[in-house]
Amino acid sequence: MKITMLGSGAWGTALANLLCENGHAVTLWTRSPEKAAAMACSRVNPRLQGVMLHAALEITADLDSVAQSDMVVFATPSYAIAETARLVRDRLPSRAILVSVTKGIEPETGLRMTEILTRETGRVAVALSGPSHAEEVSRNMPTGCVAACEQVALAETVQDAFMNDTFRVYASVDVVGVELSAAMKNVIALCAGISDGLGLGDNSKALLVTRGLTELARLGLALGGRMETFSGLAGVGDMIVTCTSMHSRNRRAGILIGQGVTVDKAMEQVGAVVEGYYAARSAYQLSRCTGVDMPICREAYQVLYEGANPRTAVVHLMQREKKHEFEDSSWS
């Protein structure tokens, strides 16, 4: 297959290398000609330290390869996916399958990443998500992800393109559940980092992660996701990896905030896209417009956007009225 990878951050680069290893003809697009030239010459990407770029990987700052592509993968930060889709929409051949590996929700509209791609291009798109740090995938450490699309044949084509002996891909038709999990777990990872930065313990983090998953599932069900997705790789799986690993920039940003660093400085120090920051605003807005109760996301929003003190946020969460763990037959 001919594949164009749009976005040359850590994740786009790791997946471009993987697709080359799988025998595809891959072009990695970066918007900066200087960066493209530097990567083509050095065969490394500073965003993915210690990893050589595959010898067959083409690197470019122009979009010519899109017109010849069987698959176009969007790996930009969430805030850039719409503008990137607009850049390529007139070049897309009708056979090209669109894939999003970006994790986020558009704050202004509440749209998921594949919904943005459909809005901008008129095409159905597949979401690929799961517990998958670029640093580990690029070193061929066993990893599992989910390719999700309402059109199962498209999900299975993406499964076939990405799957190999160290990267296992499951197909799913629950694109709603997979993409909401991808976006919302980053908010909880930020909170898990804040908890660590405050010096709270393992009990606190387990409480946060478990109730965070409850919030995510509650919102996901209200928006049409399937229950089993939230206990699968894209749900629990990604929640575990992102709330416990130092590879998670969301968690690292949270640790700094918990230690008293301002939100702006924490984002600056992490130096890569912290999707949980943007997703916290989207979660807050979705919670308000759907009426789904999401107390952890609400407190995260107050800390990140309203200057609330993280310790006060913990007090608010712990002093909420008593409840049953499961208030109805599903997760509440």
Ligand SMILES: NC(=O)c1ccc[n+]([C@@H]2O[C@H](COP(=O)([O-])OP(=O)(O)OC[C@H]3O[C@@H](n4cnc5c(N)ncnc54)[C@H](O)[C@@H]3O)[C@@H](O)[C@H]2O)c1
């Ligand atoms: N890093 C991971 O392990 C990982 C794993 C799974 C999913 N993701 C998701 O993939 C997406 C990208 O993450 P990343 O880790 O590659 O980010 P990154 O911070 O490493 O890189 C972001 C890249 O996007 C580029 N960029 C910024 N603004 C842009 C714009 N307007 N147009 C085009 N490109 C632009 C930057 O130049 C940079 O190359 C995020 O949504 C992230 O949540 C990342």
